[in-house]
Amino acid sequence: MTMAKDQKKQPRPKAETPKGFRDYFGADVTERKAMLDRIAEIYHRHGFDPLETSAVETVEALGKFLPDVDRPNAGVFAWQEEAVPGGGSGDWLALRYDLTAPLARVAAQFRNDLPSPYRRYAMGPVWRNEKPGPGRFRQFYQCDADTVGSASVAADAEICGMLADALEAVGIARGDYIVRINNRKVLNGVLEAAEVREDQAEDVLRQIDKFDKVGREGVLALLTEGRKDDSGAFIDGVGLSEAQAAPVLAFLTSKGDSNSETLDNLRAAVGGSGIGAEGVEELAQIAGMLAAMGVGEDRAVIDPSIVRGLGYYTGPVFEAELTFEILDEKGRKRQFGSVAGGGRYDGLVERFTGQKVPATGVSIGVDRLLAALRAKGLAGAEDRGPVVVTVMDRDRMADYQAMAADLRAAGIRAEVYLGNPKNFGNQLKYADKRSAPVAIIQGGDEAARGVVQVKDLVLGARIARDASHEEWKSQPAQTEVARADLVAEVRRILG
Amino acid sequence: MTMAKDQKKQPRPKAETPKGFRDYFGADVTERKAMLDRIAEIYHRHGFDPLETSAVETVEALGKFLPDVDRPNAGVFAWQEEAVPGGGSGDWLALRYDLTAPLARVAAQFRNDLPSPYRRYAMGPVWRNEKPGPGRFRQFYQCDADTVGSASVAADAEICGMLADALEAVGIARGDYIVRINNRKVLNGVLEAAEVREDQAEDVLRQIDKFDKVGREGVLALLTEGRKDDSGAFIDGVGLSEAQAAPVLAFLTSKGDSNSETLDNLRAAVGGSGIGAEGVEELAQIAGMLAAMGVGEDRAVIDPSIVRGLGYYTGPVFEAELTFEILDEKGRKRQFGSVAGGGRYDGLVERFTGQKVPATGVSIGVDRLLAALRAKGLAGAEDRGPVVVTVMDRDRMADYQAMAADLRAAGIRAEVYLGNPKNFGNQLKYADKRSAPVAIIQGGDEAARGVVQVKDLVLGARIARDASHEEWKSQPAQTEVARADLVAEVRRILG
Structure with missing residues (x-):
């Protein structure tokens, strides 16, 4: 407790890599x-x-x-x-x-x-x-x-x-x-x-x-x-x-x-x-x-x-x-x-x-x-991000974790969105920042019917860029599959 | 030149890992x-x-x-x-x-x-x-x-x-x-x-x-x-x-x-x-x-x-x-x-x-x-050393390098002995220190006949430990093969 008080009196430290040094990411x-x-x-x-x-x-x-x-x-x-x-x-x-x-x-x-x-x-x-x-x-x-x-x-x-x-x-x-x-x-x-x-x-x-x-x-x-x-x-x-x-x-x-x-x-x-x-x-x-x-x-x-x-x-x-x-x-x-x-x-x-x-x-x-x-384009590391399992219902985190675990067990890089799930747009922005190739979506309605939405983000981005409004509205980049077919569908999209 | 002289006057530095630090080998x-x-x-x-x-x-x-x-x-x-x-x-x-x-x-x-x-x-x-x-x-x-x-x-x-x-x-x-x-x-x-x-x-x-x-x-x-x-x-x-x-x-x-x-x-x-x-x-x-x-x-x-x-x-x-x-x-x-x-x-x-x-x-x-x-015996790194190609005739280094290159092209770890080749016993001691599984030997006689001696050092060590003098003299751990069969024979021994 005294420590926290002492720290408040001091100016905050600068968050900077020392001059001449650098950090390597990803x-x-x-x-x-x-x-x-x-x-x-x-x-x-x-x-x-x-x-x-x-x-x-x-x-x-x-x-x-x-x-x-x-x-x-x-x-x-x-x-x-x-x-x-x-x-x-x-x-x-x-x-x-x-x-x-x-x-x-x-x-x-x-x-x-x-x-x-x-x-x-x-x-x-x-x-x-x-x-x-x-x-x-x-x-x-x-x-x-x-x-x-x-x-x-x-x-x-x-x-x-x-x-x-x-x-x-x-x-x-x-x-x-x-x-x-x-x-x-x-x-x-x-x-x-x-x-x-x-x-x-x-x-x-x-x-x-x-x-x-x-x-x-x-x-x-x-x-x-x-x-x-x-x-x-x-x-x-x-x-x-x-x-x-x-x-x-x-x-x-x-x-x-x-x-x-x-x-x-x-x-x-x-x-x-x-x-x-x-x-x-x-x-x-x-x-x-x-x-x-x-x-x-x-x-x-x-x-x-x-x-x-x-x-x-x-x-x-x-x-x-x-x-x-x-x-x-x-x-x-x-x-x-x-x-x-x-x-x-x-x-x-x-x-x-x-x-x-x-x-x-x-x-x-x-x-x-x-x-x-x-x-020469030879550095060769995968620049594809993980599959992101979005969170529509924060009480069903265990279900979303199970989806990510299934994908990982199949060797597919996958993660659950762990931020505040209130704003769904933020989750898709996050998936974009992560270069996620696929997002998984399951609301209460889908859960009741035993299905998930699988969103092909790469195809989605191409459609958003190139397609007509009509094409875009038909949402060809989003597929509904049975929960049991989740891994197979993601694998199909990843090719 | 002046630097060398200056150095001579100074005591030699100690070759020591600083206290509390360590080096990792192999x-x-x-x-x-x-x-x-x-x-x-x-x-x-x-x-x-x-x-x-x-x-x-x-x-x-x-x-x-x-x-x-x-x-x-x-x-x-x-x-x-x-x-x-x-x-x-x-x-x-x-x-x-x-x-x-x-x-x-x-x-x-x-x-x-x-x-x-x-x-x-x-x-x-x-x-x-x-x-x-x-x-x-x-x-x-x-x-x-x-x-x-x-x-x-x-x-x-x-x-x-x-x-x-x-x-x-x-x-x-x-x-x-x-x-x-x-x-x-x-x-x-x-x-x-x-x-x-x-x-x-x-x-x-x-x-x-x-x-x-x-x-x-x-x-x-x-x-x-x-x-x-x-x-x-x-x-x-x-x-x-x-x-x-x-x-x-x-x-x-x-x-x-x-x-x-x-x-x-x-x-x-x-x-x-x-x-x-x-x-x-x-x-x-x-x-x-x-x-x-x-x-x-x-x-x-x-x-x-x-x-x-x-x-x-x-x-x-x-x-x-x-x-x-x-x-x-x-x-x-x-x-x-x-x-x-x-x-x-x-x-x-x-x-x-x-x-x-x-x-x-x-x-x-x-x-x-x-x-x-x-x-638990799970660290799992290969502790087998490289195949060592010995040097019987220092004028034929190129031939020995070619043997090592052939082995490496087949994915086999291999090296030529690069020390002073005068004493052959030292070469075998070196192979032992390197945990070499196999030594390759080719003198002038073998070269003339287009063959190499392939010495199974693992079997050799077992024989030296367990076998009778008669068995040992028959040299079962050493095989003569055609130069063209070198890679195949080494591969056979490595199993």
């Missing part, structure tokens, strides 16, 4: 779940085991290193534990910012118990303490698959093939996607062949990352003397000679009509570099294994123009793109673009144990892939 | 998911829509009121947002501690968009900032279903029936569970009939909560003059007269052999109290509706001895108990006990809008129900 939840279930099925069939780590990690275990180079200011949501009495200050805890850092912690913590190599997949929310903005959320889903403890590029090939399978499993048709594969070692070989100094390497990486945007000539200028950008500002070049830039450009443009042609071009580009030759040989092995797995070059292909992530990964890198066109916000056609990326990285477990453990993995952009499925 | 994830999927299917069929709110709420929206009376010190994990430049201090945010508080926020925030009544279910982790202890975790799953905006006890009846259906859907046999239903209004009527003063009501509630433990005589003593507890300490009584205590005890022990007998007993216990009569009538309606829905008294029953939660809820309360026996940690038989509870509550949305919105709901204890399924 089909938002089921469509994503259906997609992730199909992906999980493919991962499982490839021998990957699910792992669900706690959402919370110690800040110490997370480290301060966020992998996304395009989100340099990304931070974490962190707080300090209460001090332990007599035990000094409390640990700092934080929400995970991705699924890889927790995998690193788990791989180190349970290294004596886990199989090695350890294949795992993980799906779940991650949190970023960023300034919220349009389309930029502070909680979002990730869906990762990684193999920890295998140095073999067979692990990379497997993940590329699995990614192609996963995209088809969720409904993306063959020909509407492509997995592109590149290798950081080839780039390292090219830099060696070009005699790029170690202190220039990072600059070179930054410039070739613009290949998509500025093209061959643009990158050539940026690697050598610099260029003016669109705004007219002059961008300094790295200062390579044209002769030095040549192998880098040869690398970026070495994609041929087949993997074998591309590999030949790459062999030329790396010249006499040992690491370069190793990198090309790895790509050749991946190409061979994909072919053996029945994954053709129309599904996964060697493509050295893929440079995103080359700075972060240490060996093969991969990216899945959807190649069909959609209309962007301005109504222009454009390719849908990247929905997944990954590659090989070392040092995952090293932070914890001092031992290098090779690992490779891929992360699917859950929201982007779901958006793609929606754009 | 079957832990899939078994829980399979259970929740089956529950969601039942909820969906009853017209409930999924809702997934953000894990983070403003502290203001959460409020400071935790519903679990047995966890009075429960707190939240909270942190303050960075100050907005020129805009004062940042909001306090926190992880949700249950799924009801976010529902309240959503029901208020989206009240103009949501159907009314709004049936929703939610499944996901919640967080409690508590002192970790044995079996007490700071992140755990909840699974809730609630109907917001219906004052009708039809909503309560529906949830009780749905709960019974959900328990059967996950595998609990009829007869192994019971949903018990009580009503706070009946208790209020009893208190009125007993002329308990308002300032005594809370004390009375606290004492009847001990009914399970101390029984009829114990509660009688506690309601009147007090009693000695097991340790010999004297517990003060509430100070009622025996005449006043009588209706309370009549209420607690009014369960008869049938709902109709129980309802008669309750009518007597509430005497002339209006609120009490209303409460009994509500229970009678619920009983009637459950019968109409085909939910017999062997599945859901009126039981006034259920007092847990009576202090929190405002109308009907329900609790699902598993009635089969398990062995506790000390090897003693005991009933499994409660796995779900809920009831009717007001004031859900009122904090935000000032308007009372009636609501009723149930929460399933996900970990407890899963533990029950495991105890």
Whole structure:
């Protein structure tokens, strides 16, 4: 009682989702779940085991290193534990910012118990303490698959093939996607062949990352003397000679009509570099294994123009793109673009144990892939609401409940109207809001005669839109059937 | 490069799950998911829509009121947002501690968009900032279903029936569970009939909560003059007269052999109290509706001895108990006990809008129900690992990948060994750790002859355990088949 009084004095709390967060309703939840279930099925069939780590990690275990180079200011949501009495200050805890850092912690913590190599997949929310903005959320889903403890590029090939399978499993048709594969070692070989100094390497990486945007000539200028950008500002070049830039450009443009042609071009580009030759040989092995797995070059292909992530990964890198066109916000056609990326990285477990453990993995952009499925009409969740049993006589709720129970026992989604039944129009408005395909009506008269009215709301809406007044008055969308035939009639309408 | 050097100077981070948190591996994830999927299917069929709110709420929206009376010190994990430049201090945010508080926020925030009544279910982790202890975790799953905006006890009846259906859907046999239903209004009527003063009501509630433990005589003593507890300490009584205590005890022990007998007993216990009569009538309606829905008294029953939660809820309360026996940690038989509870509550949305919105709901204890399924051997996830294709010749990885791909194309879970293949014994140890049912072996000799060795690891393990040395040497668990027959042979062994 005192509590209620206290609360009255305080202003009411605002009912708002915190800034940068969002809630998912109905089909938002089921469509994503259906997609992730199909992906999980493919991962499982490839021998990957699910792992669900706690959402919370110690800040110490997370480290301060966020992998996304395009989100340099990304931070974490962190707080300090209460001090332990007599035990000094409390640990700092934080929400995970991705699924890889927790995998690193788990791989180190349970290294004596886990199989090695350890294949795992993980799906779940991650949190970023960023300034919220349009389309930029502070909680979002990730869906990762990684193999920890295998140095073999067979692990990379497997993940590329699995990614192609996963995209088809969720409904993306063959020909509407492509997995592109590149290798950081080839780039390292090219830099060696070009005699790029170690202190220039990072600059070179930054410039070739613009290949998509500025093209061959643009990158050539940026690697050598610099260029003016669109705004007219002059961008300094790295200062390579044209002769030095040549192998880098040869690398970026070495994609041929087949993997074998591309590999030949790459062999030329790396010249006499040992690491370069190793990198090309790895790509050749991946190409061979994909072919053996029945994954053709129309599904996964060697493509050295893929440079995103080359700075972060240490060996093969991969990216899945959807190649069909959609209309962007301005109504222009454009390719849908990247929905997944990954590659090989070392040092995952090293932070914890001092031992290098090779690992490779891929992360699917859950929201982007779901958006793609929606754009293609493939999200596939049922958007039909339940059959609504209306309430004409509130004393006979048990009868209405029995009708809904009969429908459910036949596998039909059904519910009784639970609001105030006084206004029947409100009940039909409710059925409309629920996207109900059918409404059931039984007043006292019908009950006495042992019948129910079954209203086909889909047909009814069409008639209301298209039919003449005469047709409408004949109420073809409403049928009277015996109570015992209720389930059969609803089933007939649902088809 | 500088980063690596800096890191070397720092001590290595500890690879540890934060205290009170845990990680879920393999079957832990899939078994829980399979259970929740089956529950969601039942909820969906009853017209409930999924809702997934953000894990983070403003502290203001959460409020400071935790519903679990047995966890009075429960707190939240909270942190303050960075100050907005020129805009004062940042909001306090926190992880949700249950799924009801976010529902309240959503029901208020989206009240103009949501159907009314709004049936929703939610499944996901919640967080409690508590002192970790044995079996007490700071992140755990909840699974809730609630109907917001219906004052009708039809909503309560529906949830009780749905709960019974959900328990059967996950595998609990009829007869192994019971949903018990009580009503706070009946208790209020009893208190009125007993002329308990308002300032005594809370004390009375606290004492009847001990009914399970101390029984009829114990509660009688506690309601009147007090009693000695097991340790010999004297517990003060509430100070009622025996005449006043009588209706309370009549209420607690009014369960008869049938709902109709129980309802008669309750009518007597509430005497002339209006609120009490209303409460009994509500229970009678619920009983009637459950019968109409085909939910017999062997599945859901009126039981006034259920007092847990009576202090929190405002109308009907329900609790699902598993009635089969398990062995506790000390090897003693005991009933499994409660796995779900809920009831009717007001004031859900009122904090935000000032308007009372009636609501009723149930929460399933996900970990407890899963533990029950495991105890009965019903958790049902496949514990068979993948077929492991071993690597005899590392230059022929593509061949091994092709074998795994063939198996997967036939729907069989399969993987290639991706560790260092030098030591074949390690590969078989790996297959064992993976619980692989079958290993595939193909050396150069077999490859030349176009055959593979298919090793039945389950049969092999049985032979190694039971068979004579001679039998063992004949290797009945290993078959040589043509490469083209690989899939058929594996399928035969998997049965």
